Amino acid sequence: MARLSKDRLFPVEERSRGLARELYATTRDLPIISPHGHTDPRWFAENAPFPDPARLFVTPDHYVFRLLHSQGVPLEALGVARADGGPVETDSRLVWRLFARHFHLLRGTPSWLWLRHAFETVFGIDESLAESNADAVFDHIAGCLARPEFRPRALFERFGIEVLATTEGPLDDLRWHRLLRESGWSGRVITAYRPDAVVDPDSDGFAANVEAFGALAGVDATRWDGYLDAHRIRRAYFKDFGATSTDHGHPTARTENLSRDEAAALFDKALRGIATAEEADAFRGHMLTEMARMSLDDGLVLQLHAGALRNHSTPMLQRFGRDRGYDLPLRTDYVRALRPLLEAVGERADLTIIVFTLDESTYARELAPLAGVYPALRLGPAWWFHDSPEGMRRYREMTTETAGFYNTVGFNDDTRAFCSIPARHDVARRVDAAYLATLVATGRIDDDEAFEIAHDLAYRLAKAAYRL
Amino acid sequence: MARLSKDRLFPVEERSRGLARELYATTRDLPIISPHGHTDPRWFAENAPFPDPARLFVTPDHYVFRLLHSQGVPLEALGVARADGGPVETDSRLVWRLFARHFHLLRGTPSWLWLRHAFETVFGIDESLAESNADAVFDHIAGCLARPEFRPRALFERFGIEVLATTEGPLDDLRWHRLLRESGWSGRVITAYRPDAVVDPDSDGFAANVEAFGALAGVDATRWDGYLDAHRIRRAYFKDFGATSTDHGHPTARTENLSRDEAAALFDKALRGIATAEEADAFRGHMLTEMARMSLDDGLVLQLHAGALRNHSTPMLQRFGRDRGYDLPLRTDYVRALRPLLEAVGERADLTIIVFTLDESTYARELAPLAGVYPALRLGPAWWFHDSPEGMRRYREMTTETAGFYNTVGFNDDTRAFCSIPARHDVARRVDAAYLATLVATGRIDDDEAFEIAHDLAYRLAKAAYRL
Amino acid sequence: MARLSKDRLFPVEERSRGLARELYATTRDLPIISPHGHTDPRWFAENAPFPDPARLFVTPDHYVFRLLHSQGVPLEALGVARADGGPVETDSRLVWRLFARHFHLLRGTPSWLWLRHAFETVFGIDESLAESNADAVFDHIAGCLARPEFRPRALFERFGIEVLATTEGPLDDLRWHRLLRESGWSGRVITAYRPDAVVDPDSDGFAANVEAFGALAGVDATRWDGYLDAHRIRRAYFKDFGATSTDHGHPTARTENLSRDEAAALFDKALRGIATAEEADAFRGHMLTEMARMSLDDGLVLQLHAGALRNHSTPMLQRFGRDRGYDLPLRTDYVRALRPLLEAVGERADLTIIVFTLDESTYARELAPLAGVYPALRLGPAWWFHDSPEGMRRYREMTTETAGFYNTVGFNDDTRAFCSIPARHDVARRVDAAYLATLVATGRIDDDEAFEIAHDLAYRLAKAAYRL
Structure with missing residues (x-):
């Protein structure tokens, strides 16, 4: 029932806590x-009100609905759309009540912090959500959403967002980004080039996509x-809408540096649908090197999000489609996998490759050993399941001693949940303050260095790494 | 020499320590x-006195004798029986002296805590064991063991055990459980169905076992x-003696969901001793799915203890037999391995599958990502080598943020060492209190939530998950 | 600018900090x-002054130059020699200025602590290095180096080194060790036998080396x-120059225990350059067992440093040669890999095998489970990228509960950077004091035990394990 602690995520010992507060x-x-994420540019282009509390906080947030589902709540009852058109709950108030009744399942997870933070700072709700106050909280939030100061652009400004990147596929016409630009609104919302649909031979409709x-x-x-020209042309088009980066989601971190003929032959097989699993993987791997070469020309930063096995449950994929909480981390190798890419372009200090992982054992x-030597390589922040206080702490504890701070790139919220953006950045800033305070308290950096690093991690490194 | 600290395992900072104390x-x-373990039902059926200190604390405890052996103490000198009938030390007092002389080897291990706890709370011994007091402690414990209040049933009651599960093989006639039931004693000691001997084609005498x-x-x-009918019949028989769960020990977490014909063919090969290693593994994997299907019918909870390479040293296996400290953890995959099982039955909220691991990198x-989405899946507590303060802390820190608390199942002591049961539960309750106090102190849960969760972790979740 | 904190690396909570101080x-x-490292015996044999600050602290230290390089500083500009004879910066003052300008990149890394410690305790410099004081610090250190009390032997004595082991290849004539012995200097500098050049078929010039x-x-x-006789003879020769150990650097921890004929056939293929990658690996693995057998005869301790992929970047290998920061850790298996060796000799309490890892997930x-049962096996300390406060903490937290303290062997500095030796041992002693203080504060060991263990970890265990 209490408000969030002002000292949350800080060290418990008083002197380090004091320093963390100051930092x-x-x-x-x-x-x-926010250099990488998955918010919808349409929100900012249209600036229409968000529909209702459930559709703002529950239905689009896989962190939330997967955890409720894990305790037996059917996704239908949470209003998650069926891929097969089957019926789902459409009464947002009922969805909200179900969410409220199960809110305790989120205890100890970052979603508890993010939601509490959004309730408190965005909507002024001082109590935790529970069955008993479900309707009251619903009504309060719904009332807010109807007001102009809760429209997307107003929230964007209130959140203090200097720049926000969305992520679009290669076939996207960027209409919302065009509309945004034409609107004259001053908010900086940019796109990023995510060409998986034309790079991954295992994508649905790969050949049609390429056409x-x-x-x-x-x-x-x-x-x-x-095909390579098309990439160059589309990259330029995305760049024209502010893109400073590309993004690549691969099941492994495999890279290849094939000859022109080998690559063209794989591409041909992929188009004809006759590439083996191994060939498809090699093709994806080679395309990372091609993308890096294009980055040397056009300056786009290359992001690699590797190691997710998508759609673990075939029955649930058929029922609900993609991105429904069934993407699961895989053990991932980087040292051998990135070698062809790094031998090809890793020494280029004018190139930035940012790698993310779901396998903490690789930090x-x-x-950290790779980023600690190759000029082109940087470590993305703790990602996805690890975008959490313990995940961020482990990230710093396991990367700093070998890679330092300056081979990391600040924070990415990487979210679809708009109201969680300030909450997530707040968690990152607090965890970093706590980490730095502990380093000072244990004599591992000087006091003045800590203040400088805190600023770097919260602001400067993201701008520099993403060329923003 | 001092007694155990009353604040052991609590946070060191004063305010969090205070809250941990309260929790x-x-x-x-x-x-x-105690929903899973390996105590001997005969103890409770016969209620005979435990023989002597060495045979209570040293000879049956692989945690203890493996660590002494690692520093060169021959297992024979510790009274561990030879499989080949060779001579071993039979004078328990000499075994005890050797144990006392090497007690310092246990420093920093959970055995140190467990033994100190048992000495202090069960036998009233306030000092640590050492060469100098070996005989006095031996005599004191031996004296206690001769008294009626130290017999198994009396200790069971004194320990406050509400229910204790043992583990029996499929060929066991459950005679001790029958005797127990007939004795009219009120203690609840139940069995669990562990069919490895008729499920694992690599078991000694597999075909004879099946017959x-x-x-x-x-x-x-x-x-x-x-064969499947026999499982159904034996499961019902075990259920009749209180079983609420089955248990499966496999070298990997591999599962399969084969067609009837494929499964029958593998079974036939296994019986004839001509299954390849790959086929034996596939058969074990398929049997987990069969067992899960039977669980949907009879309600038994399915436990999977995966990832131990048994009997690492062939010479030591020949000399001393199984379970002598030479079982070693293997790197284990779950995301790919559990997929067939979870695609088959993972969405069933009326099924409970509890998975344990020896590979912490998978938490x-x-x-946690798997248990955080599949309704049927739960995470077993930190197991075996990880049943320790640091192991339990890492378990919470690495699972809670993604799976929450409610996809975990409380504590299992999983022990053969009867006197360590209260000690182990005490460690778990303290570590959880410390973890929760830290979450409160860092603003990650509310104070009142912590008290509720503490009770859940210590008591309610185990009862619910194991249907006790 | 401040001096290093006197309480650095101790717990932050006051009472535990107080106990850590006392320990x-x-x-x-x-x-x-210092039972294992890579300092140059020539320093002590000749006792010439160290040349200048850059050649003492920058050029030979891959921790330092790799981190600067990772942010785009060319190795040439740091004075790192080119393998191809290309030009590099030779003005040490310019190298030093570049180092000073980038000193902030080392924040949060152990190099920051090591360098600050050396600057302060060896050279009396109370401020951190920065661009602004680069010349002053350079001049000050250069001035010191010219004085007799900064010559290698004087520093050796000032550092309080009781024994220092260097590492030499099997073809080394040990001339510097001979000169040392003949000099009559009382400092104990011994060699260690590292036969990789004649054991690894993939070594440059393997056949010529063997000849x-x-x-x-x-x-x-x-x-x-x-070939085996030659090993015996060379081991005896090294032993004559004080060696008490051998050392083996392999990409994996694979061991084999082949028949004489199999081994001889592999050796023959390796000599003729026709061994496959698999055969070369099997040969390396078998040689570990041969070395262990020889250790049973001559008493040399066997060290295995496994799991580094050497020279990740072929272009950088061609440009700068080996040991230039491009050696990267690999995921490493031990349970299966060490089995042949341990089945052959693991039960021998008169043999000591010390294993190191770059893969913390194996701790x-x-x-720990392996070292906690096999009498011959000991765990080397946290190694290389993990020779750091967090790395050492994780090492203790992940090994102690299963292996105890007495299956570990104290600290190795393993360094080429002479002035970092006292700094590194200081870090290890502080981290161990902090760990022990925390164990006492949380009731996991007694106070008097902590003092005994602290002494063991800082001094006694290394002497005992390495037979010094």
């Missing part, structure tokens, strides 16, 4: 740099050279 | 739910359908 | 046992029996 006081109000891709770019993308063993 | 005060005296299995069940278990990467 | 006070001034090896030993080492899962 956080200098970063708390810094503008938010459409060529059509958009005005080249024949079904030939290897044309100290592989990623 | 622990509410769980310390809760009844013990005996059928004979016990009154069916021809050498045919596939009869955050695989097990 | 550390008893170990701070103990003599340094030269035989020539040195006075046998025909190109036949299997002669709790594999190495």
